[in-house]
Amino acid sequence: MIREICRMGHPVLRLKAEEISPEFLLSDEFRQLVVDMRDSMKHYGGIGIAAPQIGVSLQTAIIELGPTNRFGEQVSLPFTVFVNPQLEFLTDESQGFWEGCLSVPGLRGFVERPKKLKINFLSETGEEKEIIAEGFLATVIQHELDHLFGVLYVDRIKDLSLLSYQEEYDEFLSGKEEELE
Numbered sequence: 001m002i003r004e005i006c007r008m009g010h011p012v013l014r015l016k017a018e019e020i021s022p023e024f025l026l027s028d029e030f031r032q033l034v035v036d037m038r039d040s041m042k043h044y045g046g047i048g049i050a051a052p053q054i055g056v057s058l059q060t061a062i063i064e065l066g067p068t069n070r071f072g073e074q075v076s077l078p079f080t081v082f083v084n085p086q087l088e089f090l091t092d093e094s095q096g097f098w099e100g101c102l103s104v105p106g107l108r109g110f111v112e113r114p115k116k117l118k119i120n121f122l123s124e125t126g127e128e129k130e131i132i133a134e135g136f137l138a139t140v141i142q143h144e145l146d147h148l149f150g151v152l153y154v155d156r157i158k159d160l161s162l163l164s165y166q167e168e169y170d171e172f173l174s175g176k177e178e179e180l181e
């Protein structure tokens with residue numbers, strides 16, 4: 001079922017989401033949550049969504065990144081469910097991308113984040129997984145998982161002159177990141 005997206009200002013986006021218990025992970029309720037998240041992500045045209053964005057303060061996020069994503073980046077990740085993730089940064093180097101968020105509609109902002117990280121998490125069937133991500137995928141994963149800890153990308157913008165409406169981004173700022181690095 002397509003659910004309404006909570007937007008910036010909604011308190012649920014600022015909570016640290018609760019860890020998911022092994023029992024809940026195997027429940028029909030959890031399965032339905034993942035279905036709703038996927039339906040909502042596809043409906044609103046996102047590449048990822050976190051449970052708090054549909055008003056559920058639990059540590060689950062999903063990402064599905066096709067090679068023809070709206071960010072024009074040539075990376076992909078098949079549909080992945082992240083439960084109770086733990087992040088470990090593997091470099092001090094950072095990289096910047098223009099980010100957007102379903103909870104902050106109509107805006108884009110330039111965010112610098114660590115370039116490479118390791119994520120340990122449980123899959124939707126409770127399997128222990130590990131992903132090492134770099135480049136744009138590292139940014140996408142950090143953005144989504146931030147939602148589980150009450151953080152929005154706008155919190156991480158260092159230079160607020162690099163926060164823009166989508167139309168003005170397209171007109172004036174698109175492609176500017178190369179100059180910034």
Ligand code: NI
Pocket residue numbers: 100101102103143144147
């Ligand atoms: Ni987001």
